[in-house]
Amino acid sequence: MCGIVGILGATPVAPLVIDALKRLEYRGYDSAGIATLEEGCLTRRRAEGKLRNLEARLSEAPLKGLSGIGHTRWATHGKPTEGNAHPHATDRLAVVHNGIIENFRELREELVADGAHFDSETDTEVVAHLVTREMRRSNDPVTAVAAALPRLHGAFALAFLFEGHDDLIIGARRGAPLAVGYGEGEMYLGSDALALAPFTDTIAYLEEGDWVVLSRGGAEFHDKDGAIVAREAHKTQAGAFLVDKGNHRHFMAKEIHEQPEVIGRTLSHYLDMANGTVRLPVDMPFDWTKIDRISICACGTAYLAGIIAKYWFERLARVLVEVDVASEFRYREAPLPKGQLAIFVSQSGETADTLASLRYTRQMGQHVLSVVNVQSSTIARESDVVTPTLAGPEIGVASTKAFTCQLAVLAVLAIAAARARGHIDEAREKELVRELVSMPGLVAESLKLEPGIESLAYELRKASDVLYLGRGTSYPMALEGALKLKEISYIHAEGYAAGELKHGPIALIDEEMPVIVLAPADAWFEKTVSNVQEVAARGGRIVLIGPEGAAGRAGVEALAEVAMPAMPETFAPIAYAVPVQLIAYHTALSMGKDVDQPRNLAKSVTVE
Ligand code: M6R
Secondary structure (H helix, E strand, C coil): CCEEEEEECCCCCHHHHHHHHHHHHHHCCCEEEEEEEECCEEEEEEEECCHHHHHHHHHHCCCCCCEEEEEEECCCCCCCCCCCCCCEECCCEEEEEEEEECCHHHHHHHHHHCCCCCCCCCCHHHHHHHHHHHHHHHCCHHHHHHHHHHHCCEEEEEEEEECCCCCCEEEEEEECCCEEEECCCCEEEECCHHHHCCCCCEEEECCCCCEEEEECCEEEEECCCCCEECCCCEECCHHHCCCCCCCCCCHHHHHHHCHHHHHHHHHHHHEECCCCEECCCCCCCCCHHHCCEEEEEECHHHHHHHHHHHHHHHHHHCCEEEEEEHHHHHHHCCCCCCCCEEEEEECCCCCHHHHHHHHHHHHCCCEEEEEECCCCCHHHHCCCEECCCCCCCCCCCCCCHHHHHHHHHHHHHHHHHHHHCCCCCHHHHHHHHHHHHCHHHHHHHHHCCHHHHHHHHHHHCCCCEEEEEECCCHHHHHHHHHHHHHHHHCCEEEEEEHHHHHHCHHHHCCCCCEEEEECCCCCCHHHHHHHHHHHHHCCCEEEEEEECCHHHHHCCCCCEEEEECCCCCCCHHHHHHHHHHHHHHHHHHHCCCCCCCCCCCCCCCCCC
């Protein structure tokens, strides 16, 4: 959740650390800090709130050191105050940390009894004192870190800077990613390759349990037992991705508008455009005809992509699909017959609960397939096969283009499964592929509805509660609409299967609460229309997202109608995501909310 960086530079590193932290701010943004060695002495600057506050602090009191570590925080232990901001330091070292030290209470008691004085409420500070105690014993940073790491329980990535050691940074990885970047007489450490992209494209990743000793001359990797190991460096594409907002006010707006392009790019990775058929770029290490059951597991928006895929796999490929929220699945001890398929969906590829669920299914003998956006991520690396989304970096906390690209990949997999299992013939495969290929254009058409949605958002911002309804694949889209709206506007919103209305939520309908109904022209349209009439009969304020003239066909007067272009029904969710995203975006914007960095959230949820 937090972002960490370390640089052994040839020039003052503070501006470089800030540059890297800007690219990591999506991971957490409630405070930030930096420590450098100023003539051998550890010196810190920390600030509550966004990175710009730390930048202001640095412009008042600059740092000139050539070695430094930095941090951008998503609070787990202790409020987001300056005192709890990283780096945490003693007279011997400073440390930045991403993750959780689960046994910090026991360690803290032990260290206090030993005379340590704690300044913060964080779990991280125990790491600083633990390694410091080892330093007093050995006076050697490498020995001290090696002795301290086995005492830590939990999931973490760490970077240490030591007083008087200008050519040394030590990093450690257990359950949270860490990358080493190679420069010309400079070395880098960071939570991901994207953070290091301005400095280098040569990256090596720490494996689980590794720790690394960096000097300007290179990196020495150790495995969890302390043995020196080789970790190959690769060239990354991260630098090819511009992490800027282009002509847009927010990353979220840019990412919504990028969707036609990135969905198209993703589809062309999986389709033989000349033949109009599916062509998976990797062989599946299992036989679709032997799969009786698929478990899909993910969190948040990725989980909702999984529910939409359930409809596709079950209808097209006639295979039973179970979809689970990863935080529940990981502890549910679900019995899974050996040799079945488990699919994990994740933009970041680092979500702690999704990763733990993956490891559970592996123990249960499942084939593990992941749909991830970050191909160097832990989930990707631990999967039997990866079918990536080619969305490019998604920086806005609200998932938009990653979601529609996940849908594109899952749709392709459902068609591949349907064909392999003999439930569709070549003609039907080609028809489905044709429909899928039309989706980027339909997404572009749907984006043209933005001005009308902007006016609608002006009305919605007055609401304190909003209900989203849909049937079939529009049911998970209703859930996605509600999630998107609450996460960035903070308006309470709920998504329901429209058929569930009478079983409780209809009691909420009054003249105040907007009810947003997703009603594509699909097999469920007439049923959804009946539910719309029930809402209208109770004076509900209806926003109808459906084909042209849907309100007229339903015989209701809507507060607003979002008239979507005509489209093939199966893959309609890919285009219906657009109004759902734009409603959330413009409502939050008109309320003056921070859409890219909403309160309390972080992009990459690497703690459970
Ligand atoms: O990186 P992941 O796709 O695994 O993340 C899963 C969720 O945390 C994520 O989709 C979250 O729900 C988004 N903020 C929703 O917009």
